[in-house]
Amino acid sequence: MNEIDRREFIRRMILLALGATAASSGLARCGSPSVPTAAPTIPPLATATPMSTLPAATAAGPTPTGQPPAPATGDAYLAVARGDSPTALVQAAIRAIGGIERFVKPGADVIIKPNICVAYHGPEYAATTNPEVVGALVALCLGAGARRVRVMDNPFGGSPEAAYARSGVADAVKAAGGQMEIMSEMKYATAPIPQGKDLKQIRIYRDALDADVFINVPIAKDHGLARLTLGMKNLLGVIWDRPAMHRNMGQRIAELTSLVRPTLTVVDAVRILMANGPTGGNLADVKQTNTIIASADIVAADAYATSLFGLTPTDVSYIPAAAKMGLGTMDLAGVRVEEIGV
Amino acid sequence: MTAKTWRRARQAVQILAAVLFVYLLLGTRQGLPTFLPHDLFFRLDPLVGVAAMLAGRRWIAALALGLATLALAVLAGRAWCGWLCPLGAALDWTRPRLSREGDPRGNWRSAKHGLLLVILFAALLGNLTLLVLDPLTILFRTMAAAVLPAVNALLTAAESALYAIGPLQRPLEWVDRVLRGAGLVGGEPAFQQGVVLALVFAGVLALNAVRPRFWCRYLCPLGALLGLVSKVSFLRHHADADACVACGKCARACPTGTVDPARGYAADPSECTLCLDCAAVCPTNAVAFRWHLVPAGWREYDPSRRQALLSLGVAVAGVGLLRAAPAARRDHPRLIRPPGARENGLLDKCIRCGECMKVCPTSGLQPSLDVAGLEGLWTPVLVPRLGYCDYSCHSCGQACPTGAIPPLSLDDKRRAVIGVAYIDENRCIPWADGADCIVCEEMCPVPDKAIQLDVQTVARPDGTVAEVRRPRVIRERCIGCGICEYKCPLNGEAAIRVYAP
Ligand code: SF4
Ligand code: SF4
Numbered sequence: 001m002n003e004i005d006r007r008e009f010i011r012r013m014i015l016l017a018l019g020a021t022a023a024s025s026g027l028a029r030c031g032s033p034s035v036p037t038a039a040p041t042i043p044p045l046a047t048a049t050p051m052s053t054l055p056a057a058t059a060a061g062p063t064p065t066g067q068p069p070a071p072a073t074g075d076a077y078l079a080v081a082r083g084d085s086p087t088a089l090v091q092a093a094i095r096a097i098g099g100i101e102r103f104v105k106p107g108a109d110v111i112i113k114p115n116i117c118v119a120y121h122g123p124e125y126a127a128t129t130n131p132e133v134v135g136a137l138v139a140l141c142l143g144a145g146a147r148r149v150r151v152m153d154n155p156f157g158g159s160p161e162a163a164y165a166r167s168g169v170a171d172a173v174k175a176a177g178g179q180m181e182i183m184s185e186m187k188y189a190t191a192p193i194p195q196g197k198d199l200k201q202i203r204i205y206r207d208a209l210d211a212d213v214f215i216n217v218p219i220a221k222d223h224g225l226a227r228l229t230l231g232m233k234n235l236l237g238v239i240w241d242r243p244a245m246h247r248n249m250g251q252r253i254a255e256l257t258s259l260v261r262p263t264l265t266v267v268d269a270v271r272i273l274m275a276n277g278p279t280g281g282n283l284a285d286v287k288q289t290n291t292i293i294a295s296a297d298i299v300a301a302d303a304y305a306t307s308l309f310g311l312t313p314t315d316v317s318y319i320p321a322a323a324k325m326g327l328g329t330m331d332l333a334g335v336r337v338e339e340i341g342v
Numbered sequence: 343m344t345a346k347t348w349r350r351a352r353q354a355v356q357i358l359a360a361v362l363f364v365y366l367l368l369g370t371r372q373g374l375p376t377f378l379p380h381d382l383f384f385r386l387d388p389l390v391g392v393a394a395m396l397a398g399r400r401w402i403a404a405l406a407l408g409l410a411t412l413a414l415a416v417l418a419g420r421a422w423c424g425w426l427c428p429l430g431a432a433l434d435w436t437r438p439r440l441s442r443e444g445d446p447r448g449n450w451r452s453a454k455h456g457l458l459l460v461i462l463f464a465a466l467l468g469n470l471t472l473l474v475l476d477p478l479t480i481l482f483r484t485m486a487a488a489v490l491p492a493v494n495a496l497l498t499a500a501e502s503a504l505y506a507i508g509p510l511q512r513p514l515e516w517v518d519r520v521l522r523g524a525g526l527v528g529g530e531p532a533f534q535q536g537v538v539l540a541l542v543f544a545g546v547l548a549l550n551a552v553r554p555r556f557w558c559r560y561l562c563p564l565g566a567l568l569g570l571v572s573k574v575s576f577l578r579h580h581a582d583a584d585a586c587v588a589c590g591k592c593a594r595a596c597p598t599g600t601v602d603p604a605r606g607y608a609a610d611p612s613e614c615t616l617c618l619d620c621a622a623v624c625p626t627n628a629v630a631f632r633w634h635l636v637p638a639g640w641r642e643y644d645p646s647r648r649q650a651l652l653s654l655g656v657a658v659a660g661v662g663l664l665r666a667a668p669a670a671r672r673d674h675p676r677l678i679r680p681p682g683a684r685e686n687g688l689l690d691k692c693i694r695c696g697e698c699m700k701v702c703p704t705s706g707l708q709p710s711l712d713v714a715g716l717e718g719l720w721t722p723v724l725v726p727r728l729g730y731c732d733y734s735c736h737s738c739g740q741a742c743p744t745g746a747i748p749p750l751s752l753d754d755k756r757r758a759v760i761g762v763a764y765i766d767e768n769r770c771i772p773w774a775d776g777a778d779c780i781v782c783e784e785m786c787p788v789p790d791k792a793i794q795l796d797v798q799t800v801a802r803p804d805g806t807v808a809e810v811r812r813p814r815v816i817r818e819r820c821i822g823c824g825i826c827e828y829k830c831p832l833n834g835e836a837a838i839r840v841y842a843p
Contacts, residue, residue, distance in 0.1 A: 119734035120787055157787055157825060158734040159529065159703045162372060166734060184518050185530075186501035224795055225780040225811065243781050243831035279733075281789030 068297035068328050071098050076338035078295035078304060083342030086132035086270050086292070093266070093294035094140060096338045103263050103296070106145030108212040112137055112178070113262075114151065115219045115234050116167045118279050119158025126271040126287075127280035128167035129219045133268045133292065135172030137215060142177050146213070149178040153237045154205075157279065188240045195258040195325060198251050203240035208260055216262035216298065220269045220305045222277030222285075225249055228309060229278050230302040231265040232257045232318045250317025254325050257298060257318075261327075265301040267293040269308055299328025300335060345621035345629070352424060352618055356431040363428040367485055370700045372737045379404075381697055381743040383428070387478050388412050389461070389564040390693040394744050396465035397690045404743055412571055419572035423558055423565055424615030429477040429546075430558060434597065434617075436547045437554050443594055451559055451613070451643035454566035459645060459653030460660070461563050467661045468690045474720050477557070477564050479695045480543060483720065486700035487533040487709060488540040494531055497521065531705040532728060539709070554597040559613070569612035570645075578634045579609035579620070585628035592620035592629055611638045669715020677713045677842045678724040678822060680738045681731065681758040682748040684843070689718055691746035698722045698738035698747055704729030706824065707738060722747070724760060726824025726840045731760060733787035733823060756788075761822025761840040763792070763815045769837035772812045776802035782826035782838045783813050792819035793826065793838075813838070 071077055079096035081089040094100050104110060114129035121127055134151060141149045151173045155163040160182045164170040170180050183205055191209060192201045208214060218234035225246060226233055232253050236242050238260065245252050269291040273280050280286070289308055295301040299322045303313035313319040313330040323330040343351075363383055369375040381404075384390055388408030395402055411422055423430045445451065461472045473479055501518060504510050533539075549556035558565050581592070583606055593601040600613035601620055607629075609620070621629040664670065679688055680698055699707045699722055706729025709720040722738070724731055736755035739747045750758060763782075771779040783793040795811035802808055815838070822840050830836035 118787065119732070156785065156829070158732045159372060162703070162732075162734050182519075182522065184501070184515075184522070185498050186505040186514065186518065189506075224783045225778055243829060246779050246781055246831060247777065249778070276789060276791050278784060279787050281787070285789075 068295075068300075071296070071336075072102070075102075077297065077335035078293065078300045078332070079338045079340060080304065081292045081294075081340045081342050082290055084290060085342065086130050086268075087136040088342045089270070089290070089292035090133055090136040090266065090294075091140065092340050092342045093292045096340055097294055097296065100140040100144045103215075104141050104144040104146050104213050108141075108144075108146045110141045110146045110149045110213040110215065111207060111211040112141070112149060112151045112215045112217060113208070113234065113237060114153060114167075114169055114217045114268075115221075115229070115237070115278075116153040116155055116160075116163045116169055117157065117237070118155055119163035119166050120279060121281055122166060123168045124271070124286070125280045125283065126219060126221060126273040126285075127278060128163070129169065129217050130268045130270045131168035131172035133266065133270065134169050134217060135176040137217060137266065138173055138176035138178035141213070141215070150181045150207075150211075151178050152181040152183050152205075154183045156242065183238075191259065193255050193259045196255045198248055199255045202256065202259065204259070205238040208238040213263045214260065216265045218265070218267055219272070220267055220308060221273035221280070222275050222309075224277075226253070226318065227311065227316050228306060230305050230316065231262070231267060231298045232302055232322060235260050235262075250321040253318035254321035254327065257322050257327055258325055262298055264294065264296055265298040267301050267305045269293060269305060272308055274309070297328040297335075299323050299330050300332060303330040303332055304337070345618055345624070345627070349618040349622040352616075355425045356434065359426045360428045360431045363481070364485070367482060367700065370486075370697055370741055372701065372703045372735060374701070374737070374740055380741065381695070382407075383478050383482075384693065384695050384697070384743045386411050386426075387476065387564060389458075389476050389567050390473055390479070390695070390743075392567075393461055393465040393470055393473055394691065394693050396462065397468050397470050398744070402744055404745075411568070415568045415571040416575055418577040418616055419575040419611045419614055420565060420568045421577075421616040422568055423562075424617035427477060427564075429481045430555070430615070432481070433547065433550055433555050433557060437550050437597065443599060445553070445559075445599060449643040451641075452645070452649060453560050454562055455570075455643070455645045456649060456653055456656075457561065458563040458566035458570075459650055460657045463654050463657030464661055467657060469657075469661045469664065469717065470690060470693060471664070471717050471719060472563075473694045475561075475563060476693070477562055479693065480546065482700070483694070483696035483709065484539050484543040486696045487531075488536040488543070490700075491531040491533055491536055491705075492540075494529075498530075529703055529705060533699070533705060534708050534725065534728070535711055553599065555615075558615070559598050572612040572614075572638070573640075574637045575611050576633050576635070577616070577631055578611045578638075579614050579616075580630050580632045580634075581607040581609075582628040582630065585626045587626055587628075589625060591623045591625065595619045595623045610641055612641075612644070664715070664717040667715050667717065669717065673842050674713040674715075675841045676723075676725075677710075678726070678761040678824070678840060680707055680722050680724065680747045681736065681755045681760055682739060682750050683722070683746060684760070686746065686748050688721060688746045689714075691744050692721045693744055693746075694720050695743060696720075697741040697743060701737040701741040702729065703732055703735055703737065704828075706730050706732075706828070724824060724840075726761075726827035727836060728828075730825035730828040731823040733825075757821070759821050759843050761820075761824065762817055762843050763820050763822065763824075763826055763838050763840050765813060765815060766835075766837045766839065769832060769835070770813065771832070771837070772810045773837075776800045776808055776810050778810055779831065780811055780813060781829050781831055783811075785825045785829045787823060787825060788819050788821060790819060792816050792821070 075098035076096045079093040081093040114134045116128045138149045164180050187206050188203050190203050216231050218231045223229040269289045272287050272289050275285045293301050293304050319330050366380050370380045385407040388411050391405035391408030546557050598613050600609045706724050707722040708725045710718050710723040714721050736752045739749040767773040771777050786793045793813045824840045826838045827836040
């Protein structure tokens, strides 16, 4: 009797499991009937172009090419703050481009994406984003009434736990009231890239597209192939297959940018890494520049950051590629840049 | 306490010990726990202790706890096997109800003594290969390199499938955080031979169907060692002839089949695991466990001089053959040992436990099948295509119970050269195709980069001329960590590969 019951139980469990699998794959397909892939697919969401949700964008009128929002009158298009306190730099730069309230509405779900590429060195080696900068951003977002602020990256060298800890970012985020999130494999899905020519679709962290606000906080540093890793290069942290991006890198990074469209880019140039990037490890390669660059236009922010290395935007292949796709401007003469001493 | 209560107490202790084993196993990860040694069970295992000390010809303080287990055997025989051994518990829990009584014909029980003697003689000759058959190494290795990776893969697959269902996302995030945060699973461990290891373990369990606790009766070398010490144990099984009604229930209940009706239902203390199953089934309470002072007699299956000589011969011949094997003459080009282990002479110190493979965050440390020769079966080797040596990690040296992998500081580990990288110019994208790549250079963790990029103007295969950056390895800077090989974007074999230094 007992035996039969157990067998029956197992039979039912198997049927249930099969049913659940069928249901889940069915649901996944309903979500996006257009893309014929086996992997679960994210429907192109409104939030994937976050600028459409911003009042400033409405004021300027959302452009079909996805041009970044023009700031309200009086606000800078791009702000550069210089001074000793990273926290004060972040606050001043954000204030200059319209204040955090322009980007973070009460109740917003915010993701902050610093560069925590390896677990090897402390922040003084300038391989990972300055923890104070990240902490200051978390505090600003929470102050603006964000529902939650999550901070994440997917390191290529070492475990995320170790990298979060060694970079100092985990402590700073916790102190500011935010959460560190380990990027779990289940949350990656394949999304189409509507503007993509070389990349038609990509396996990407869902939340990077679904969050109300995505704040990109790269550290400016040297890179062997791209010359520099800046805001757009930092977006490689939210996709699954990074090595694939090394072919035709400039164009592919630009196309990835067209999908992610960060709400805001804050380039950490408190310390910059001049050579042997992106991993670093040698203090002699680190330059203290005490600078923060902020803009809603990721292309403009990256374009400005090249000047810290004595380069021009055209030296970094993904900047002209993104400008050509209409993702922003690399011509800083045409926009209002505010330089602030703090 | 009645016999039944004692038996329940034994079952409770067994569960606790098994839970502790699994807990420590899960705790063996980067940033090791400090309150209990994560390798407690190996420290308690006198077989690995004695063998490692014989082979290394040195006192290993960490393994001195094995003396406590031997003392326990003097006190209460093979109580370790019935109460504490987690493999024994697994065997009890998977025992089919219908299994045959009595021993097969012939002295099968002596097989374990033969194995024990061969292990000890081989250890004297500096060889530890057969510790792959220690019960704790079997269990740990199987859990670390087969069971947990399988659990991890299933969890990831289930999570990914269910995550497509919207309402399940929040609960799944919670489950994911709890399970992975607790260290139950983590990373994406993948081990070569996981299936083989699982089959070996399944075989040990399946033998239960031939005879209950087949492994413990006939094969276990640790059981053999404890059994021999138990010849002088104090606390022993005793059948009261006056109360006994010769119903035979105890003989049928005994999982090790050592209660012998022909000897008045007496048990051999070196086979009895003090499990109390006999006492619990006796209708007249004729079975008791009492103190004895006289050593137990030698049985026909106990080691004889002949068996000892035969074992010595097997050990000498075996070690001789292994030393004459090609692997002993020249290292396999891909024999990349964990940091510091090569200089340390890993082979005669490694007890094959698998702690290092469990702790390695990238699962780059793999059980060797052939690159270390038969002698080095299931010793750790770095397989860079499966996982790299993390520049921020020095866990394997901290986890190794015997110091076979030296406990290097992180700074020393970062300088320890475990291999050297070579570029295969026939496959490398910039060399062979004239297109940019540089992933290896990007990944190289040494501060001044052991890979340099030379900008060169080259003719591409299609005849066009282009400027490409070609990677070149600077040997003196390379530590052989293997992240370049791991991340090389080519399919199949990488275009940059790490070889033994
Ligand atoms: S081989 Fe390297 S990564 Fe693996 S445990 Fe040892 S030190 Fe850590
Ligand atoms: S093995 Fe590769 S990545 Fe590691 S140090 Fe050598 S060249 Fe650099």
